[in-house]
Amino acid sequence: MSRTHPASPTTAHPATTTGLSRRADLSVWVLQILLALFMAVPSAGPKLVGHSSATAAFDQIGLGDWFMYFVGALELAGAIGLVVPLLSGAAALALIGLMAGAFATQLIVFDGRNALTPVILAVLFAVVAWARRHRTAELLALLRHRPA
Numbered sequence: 146m147s148r149t150h151p152a153s154p155t156t157a158h159p160a161t162t163t164g165l166s167r168r169a170d171l172s173v174w175v176l177q178i179l180l181a182l183f184m185a186v187p188s189a190g191p192k193l194v195g196h197s198s199a200t201a202a203f204d205q206i207g208l209g210d211w212f213m214y215f216v217g218a219l220e221l222a223g224a225i226g227l228v229v230p231l232l233s234g235a236a237a238l239a240l241i242g243l244m245a246g247a248f249a250t251q252l253i254v255f256d257g258r259n260a261l262t263p264v265i266l267a268v269l270f271a272v273v274a275w276a277r278r279h280r281t282a283e284l285l286a287l288l289r290h291r292p293a
Contacts, residue, residue, distance in 0.1 A: 163279050173276040177227045177237075180269060184224035184240065192217025206254050219243055227273065231284055234277035237270040244270065 163170065191199040192213045203213035223243065226236025247263035274281070 163276070165276060169276070173273060176269065177233060177273055180240075180266070180273065181224040181227040183266075184220045184227070189217045189220035189224065193221065202255075206250060216243075231280055231287075234274050234279075234281035235284055237274035237277065238281065240270045241267050241274065 165173065190196075192203075195210070195213070199213055199217075200210065203210065203216075206212065219239075220243065223236050223240040226232040226239070229236070244263040244267035248260055248267070251257055251260040251263065
């Protein structure tokens, strides 16, 4: 069995198997990390600790504290998923769904005051979802072939 030197032309860098250049792959990773930090700290954090700003907003929504904790848990799970390679594409897709709900809530409950924020985040999550679509395909293939 022969070994191939890491710099040899027959060894593909992971970024080249995704159709992204090495620089683009690194840029998407930076985006994923920044989005994960945003979703975990200033977004999920106040909800999960019951900060007064979050409780006031969710009181206005009218679904109670359970919904605030639920949304915070979804945001934290999405943030974690963004930095797990196999889950990154699926997490980005799930967060797009969450942002659709946030957008609707901003329009319906809060008169559109911050409606642009979930739209911008959804676009950024869409970039990640598209760039990591091969990971989502891998995840689906694994789930389909899971032994019963």
